[in-house]
Amino acid sequence: MNKLTHIIRSELKSLMRGKWVMGYGLIFLALTDVLLRFGGGGPETLLSLSNVMLLFIPLVGMIYGILYIYQSREFVELLLTQPIARNTLYWGLYLGISIPLMSAFVIGSLLPLIWHGIFVLDVGSTVLVLGLGAVLTLIFVSLGFVLGLAFYDDRIKGFGFTIVIWLFMAILYDGLILFLVFLLGDYPLDKFVIIVSMLNPIDLARIMVMLEFDISALMGYTGAVFNRFFGSSYGVITAAAMLVVWLVIPMWSGLNVFSKKDF
Amino acid sequence: MSIPSQMKNLKYIVTVCLLMVAPQLYGQISVSLDGPIKSISEAVKMAEPGSRIEVQSGVYEESGILIEKSIELVGIGMPVVNGMGNGFIFIVRADSVTISGFEITNTGQSYVRDYAAIIIEKVADFVIENNVVDDVFFGIYVADTKRGVIRNNRVESYDLREASSGNGIHLWNANNPQVYGNTVIGMRDGIYLEFVEDADIRDNFSSQNNRYGLHYMFSNGGSYYRNTFTKNGAGVAVMYSNYVDMSDNNFEDNWGGAAYGLLLKDIKHSKISGNRFYRNTVAIYSEATSDVEISGNHVELNGWAVNIKSNSIGNRFIGNNFIENSLDVRTDSPRNNNTFEGNYWSAYEGYDLDRDGVGDVPYRPVSLFSVIIEKQPAALILLRSMFIRLLDTAERIMPVLTPKTLYDEKPRMERIP
Numbered sequence: 001m002n003k004l005t006h007i008i009r010s011e012l013k014s015l016m017r018g019k020w021v022m023g024y025g026l027i028f029l030a031l032t033d034v035l036l037r038f039g040g041g042g043p044e045t046l047l048s049l050s051n052v053m054l055l056f057i058p059l060v061g062m063i064y065g066i067l068y069i070y071q072s073r074e075f076v077e078l079l080l081t082q083p084i085a086r087n088t089l090y091w092g093l094y095l096g097i098s099i100p101l102m103s104a105f106v107i108g109s110l111l112p113l114i115w116h117g118i119f120v121l122d123v124g125s126t127v128l129v130l131g132l133g134a135v136l137t138l139i140f141v142s143l144g145f146v147l148g149l150a151f152y153d154d155r156i157k158g159f160g161f162t163i164v165i166w167l168f169m170a171i172l173y174d175g176l177i178l179f180l181v182f183l184l185g186d187y188p189l190d191k192f193v194i195i196v197s198m199l200n201p202i203d204l205a206r207i208m209v210m211l212e213f214d215i216s217a218l219m220g221y222t223g224a225v226f227n228r229f230f231g232s233s234y235g236v237i238t239a240a241a242m243l244v245v246w247l248v249i250p251m252w253s254g255l256n257v258f259s260k261k262d263f
Numbered sequence: 264m265s266i267p268s269q270m271k272n273l274k275y276i277v278t279v280c281l282l283m284v285a286p287q288l289y290g291q292i293s294v295s296l297d298g299p300i301k302s303i304s305e306a307v308k309m310a311e312p313g314s315r316i317e318v319q320s321g322v323y324e325e326s327g328i329l330i331e332k333s334i335e336l337v338g339i340g341m342p343v344v345n346g347m348g349n350g351f352i353f354i355v356r357a358d359s360v361t362i363s364g365f366e367i368t369n370t371g372q373s374y375v376r377d378y379a380a381i382i383i384e385k386v387a388d389f390v391i392e393n394n395v396v397d398d399v400f401f402g403i404y405v406a407d408t409k410r411g412v413i414r415n416n417r418v419e420s421y422d423l424r425e426a427s428s429g430n431g432i433h434l435w436n437a438n439n440p441q442v443y444g445n446t447v448i449g450m451r452d453g454i455y456l457e458f459v460e461d462a463d464i465r466d467n468f469s470s471q472n473n474r475y476g477l478h479y480m481f482s483n484g485g486s487y488y489r490n491t492f493t494k495n496g497a498g499v500a501v502m503y504s505n506y507v508d509m510s511d512n513n514f515e516d517n518w519g520g521a522a523y524g525l526l527l528k529d530i531k532h533s534k535i536s537g538n539r540f541y542r543n544t545v546a547i548y549s550e551a552t553s554d555v556e557i558s559g560n561h562v563e564l565n566g567w568a569v570n571i572k573s574n575s576i577g578n579r580f581i582g583n584n585f586i587e588n589s590l591d592v593r594t595d596s597p598r599n600n601n602t603f604e605g606n607y608w609s610a611y612e613g614y615d616l617d618r619d620g621v622g623d624v625p626y627r628p629v630s631l632f633s634v635i636i637e638k639q640p641a642a643l644i645l646l647r648s649m650f651i652r653l654l655d656t657a658e659r660i661m662p663v664l665t666p667k668t669l670y671d672e673k674p675r676m677e678r679i680p
Contacts, residue, residue, distance in 0.1 A: 043564060043587055044586065044587050044609055047587060047647075051647070051649075051652075054649070055649055170649055171649045171650050171653070172650070173650075174645050174648040174649065174650035174651065175650045177642075177644075177645060178635070178642055178645060178650065178651075181639050181641055181642045182639060185638075185639050189639075189641040190641060192641075193641050193642075193644045194644065197644050203648070206647055206648060207644070209647065210646055210647060213564070213587075213589075214566065214589040214646055214647070215518070216516075216518055216542045216543055216544050216564070216565055216566040216589070217544065217565075217566025217567065217589035217590065217643070217646065218566070218643065218646075219518040219519050219520070219522070219544050219566070220519075220520060220522075220544040220545060220566045220567065220643075221520065221636075221640050221641070221643045226641075226643075226644075227520070
């Protein structure tokens with residue numbers, strides 16, 4: 001445990017020296033503040049913030065994750081010669097990057113929300129949006145780690161895959177769903193679209209945002225499965241559970257690759 | 264028999280005599296459970312036109328109280344009238360009757376007759392006020408009347424099925440009724456009007472009714488304002504009526520596949536202004552309406568702000584605020600016969616170079632996604648997705664599938680206060 005905190009602390013120091021994380025936090029600070037100033041405040045701001053979050057956090061998380069693996073190559077290889085368990089090293093690296101990223105997002109967005117008084121007004125929605133951002137950061141940093149470890153020597157390939165995966169998950173996946181919906185339009189599709197959307201963490205987060213802000217529209221669709229799913233706590237619980245699964249799988253597979261890898 | 268008890272009897276007899284003379288003398292009868300007159304029906308029978316009956320608190324198990332004289336029935340300390348499930352409780356068949364301050368409960372149900380706590384038939388100038396009507400089939404049932412006031416009553420019932428519940432305040436063929444400050448909860452329709460002329464409905468609160476909070480049928484003229492309608496099964500419906508004025512009402516939290524903040528069907532020459540629509544599935548649904556002016560409303564966080572069918576013609580949406588509705592306008596036709604002008608749309612992304620507060624490019628409130636879910640409702644799950652946003656933006660720049668003529672030429676840049 002001592003070693004773990006030590007690694008995290010040294011990571012943190014080097015990150016602070018780089019100032020990138022600070023910049024990342026400041027971007028969210030400026031963005032949220034501008035949204036609040038010009039967007040009228042209230043639910044609109046949180047919705048705009050969640051749109052930005054759904055698009056950029058996955059990209060930034062993955063890029064940071066993979067970049068981190070590449071940058072700290074010498075550091076990792078040095079530490080591996082020391083009597084430190086690979087588990088500890090992995091968690092140290094992982095938390096050392098994801099905790100600062102997460103806090104940069106949460107603090108950067110939260111401060112303007114507090115000084116504009118939205119946080120007090122709408123605690124539930126704020127916590128949901130920021131919490132989702134935090135979870136997405138965790139998921140995509142670990143995805144970045146997995147990719148970085150998989151393409152350890154071929155950086156171009158690693159970055160290429162990162163961009164392609166982001167593009168697919170953030171944008172193209174929904175196009176695919178839409179295509180399937182039109183293709184299979186003659187069949188009852190309620191269950192199908194719910195399950196398919198649950199397979200993508202960005203869609204999962206989007207569904208949770210929808211459940212918070214658009215429930216009145218969702219109730220307008222007359223499908224019984226839809227209504228039961230979204231109209232009760234069932235929808236939130238399932239989506240949250242799936243997010244946890246999405247959190248665990250890349251983390252675990254990253255750990256697996258890291259422990260078995262011949263550096 | 265001892266002397267004191269004899270005295271007591273004597274006292275009793277004197278009191279009864281006095282009380283029997285009293286109505287003639289003072290025009291006032293007192294009913295109480297420990298007094299000589301223990302039943303409201305009895306008191307009503309004894310009363311002369313113009314007299315006042317005061318009912319002291321207590322539980323009266325009575326039903327079918329037939330009032331055929333112009334009297335005033337006043338409850339003192341909220342007496343309870345329990346109909347024991349035997350049908351109508353108060354039946355008013357005379358002009359200028361007042362019923363106030365009663366708790367009326369348990370009419371029983373019927374699929375044949377509209378049992379009501381108070382039924383008022385073929386009369387004028389009634390006053391029903393400050394009553395609590397609880398657990399009944401119909402609440403206050405008005406038929407064939409002129410004028411009359413229903414105010415500050417509370418009607419509540421608990422049946423969750425549409426077929427086996429009645430309306431809270433039911434007005435049929437009434438002229439100039441005034442309905443003020445009532446609270447109606449858990450009935451079929453909160454306030455129901457059919458063939459009512461010039462109704463004046465204001466400051467009512469209608470919530471959690473199985474069907475509509477307010478149901479307006481074939482009722483011309485009249486206005487309803489400053490009412491609040493929340494969590495009703497299907498919102499508020501105004502149908503087959505002309506010259507209705509709907510303003511400053513609050514439509515909130517009406518959710519469901521067939522739930523609307525305000526449903527308009529076959530409405531002509533009416534005004535909808537200054538209302539607030541908040542978190543309804545569809546804020547305003549319009550079918551076959553014409554010449555309706557919808558202005559100065561605040562439409563926020565609804566699923567759809569407006570669902571307007573192609574048979575709606577010549578309606579004007581002017582100066583409304585449309586804020587963060589999941590979708591702004593939905594329609595089933597590529598043509599547009601209505602006007603949208605000078606509204607504020609929070610989804611508008613245009614610019615204002617000449618700084619006159621009006622956007623320089625028109626806003627198209629029907630998005631491509633709205634057209635998509637009209638065809639494939641299951642696609643609704645893609646709401647707010649980046650892919651959909653890209654499609655919408657492309658469509659807004661080059662409209663192909665969305666109605667080309669449905670746009671707001673002068674979208675406001677700022678929220679209208």
